[in-house]
Amino acid sequence: MNLEEYKGVYVFAQQVDNQLSSISFELLGKAKELAADLKEQVTAVLIGYKVKDLADQLAEYGADRVIVVDDPELETYRTEPYAHALASVINKYKPDIMLVGATAIGRDLGPTVSARVATGLTADCTKLDIGDFPLVAIPGKEAEQKHNQLLMTRPAFGGNTIATIACPDNRPQMATVRPGVMQKIEPIKGAKAVVEEYNPGFTPNNKYVTIKEVVKAVSDVADIMDAKILVSGGRGVGSAENFKILEDLAEALGGQVSCSRAVVDSGWKPKDLQVGQTGKTVRPQLYFAIGISGAIQHVAGMEESDLIIAINKDEDAPIFDVADYGIVGDLNKIVPQLTEKIKAMKAAK
């Protein structure tokens, strides 16, 4: 493998129902930074059926070039035709870096493609940098240190540890990136990218599965990852009914309700409101952790919030170790009064 042949920062532009997913823009934002460090270009790989119109949007969020793979076989995500599409693009265009969202789609597509093109893949990255590998040259072996490598940082052990990983001898350097972590750029209106169409040909084989049915969850709640203010409840809230006091507080603040895993396991709230390692990563301006003990898996999903206020009756709850302000007290008494106070403050302004 001649590593020098591999150039450019590529992003898998995930779309569902011909709508680009938020992660696609987040990846472009990061790709732009990496490409600037490397003095290379950003390419978005757009895979689907009748998706070419989405290319302009990708340009506005930072793509210099968009490679479109458009085919009827690609209408709804399935591992095989998508893996064939992305692996074919990699083999033909030879990217230096290939970023994929760590979504339910990306965590299926990424490993399949990395195995097919025989390169490494680092999962669920929360930080990406360009740097040297090894980080510090081994004395006497300075010449062996590689520069301009993608350094991929990720939590492991449910957030207990953090590792930085490189892929020095194989290309592309592939990573899946956790949604909600990287920042999109402010879209540049009217920006245009070079659009290239490429179709490697799709012949169904044993690996093509049949989609018998697509069932969408009926949900009228907005995505908690987009919320500016989250009022999050844990086991300490006590019951599904008692979440009412959190909903009232969220409404007064103009925010949304989210929850911990214990709440989902108890059946009080649906899974799409869950924050944490096995739920969603959120970084709102304000995060209320109410009756949440603060297990490390939960903290992993919310610690980047700008301001964290915790209310818990257990003085030793680990949530207090990450909260900016921790209040030891009874949520059942504090929360309803706080709601009234906030309403009064807002009315006074």
Place this chain on the structure above:
Amino acid sequence: MKVIVCVKQVPDTKGGVKFNADGTLDRAAMLAIMNPDDKAGLEAALRLKDQYQAEVTVLTMGLPKAADVLREAIAMGADKGILVTDRVLGGADTWATSTTIAGAIRNLEYDLIITGRQAIDGDTAQVGPQIAEHLGIPVISYAQDIKIDGDKVVVQRQYDDRYHMLEAKMPCLITALSELNEPRYMTPGGIFDACAAEITTWGRADLKDVDDSNLGLKGSPTKIAKASDKVRKGAGEKVVPESPEDAVSFIAAKLDEKHII
């Protein structure tokens, strides 16, 4: 019908995490359990055994002590256990691990391979799909329901806001979510069987169609540059208010100060 379940012995993360000098995990120093998603995969296989008399083989790669999870699986009802262990396989990343496991599975007959979605130590969710890729069979990841229909398998596959009902022709590989089911307990008879059961042990020489350059630490494309305990941001201000009114005043003052209201 023959089902292979891939299981991993993982450190119980509640006990803390220890590293070797080279940055790889010191698994020997931590308490070990069967990975939860894998256990759900095993339970799904055992239900196929209950319903269709499927033969269930559990396979693991790891240190010799990983045989413990195979015995636990046999005690739950699995028929056979295979341990893949060899010094040259140590320090493998997901590429080298999936290459190794695929090399072991090539010795076996199977209709279905079930793995857990992800292990609680690495949390990568990569090894299952990569095994399928090496073996050239379809993968259905994130399974929350599995049914058999003749020579096909029908799986409910979870996505963020939806699920797909997928049908694949066997052989295929499925990755299971721990939400899939409630794993059964070991039975007294099963524990008796497990003690008596012979665990098949395979080493490097038993792997089929695998190149040395793709195994172990040396065969891993990804390399650890740095590993450490996570540095957490420091705790902020903790108060124990005299009354709920004081608590409310305190919070309201902070929200005002930060211009949130």
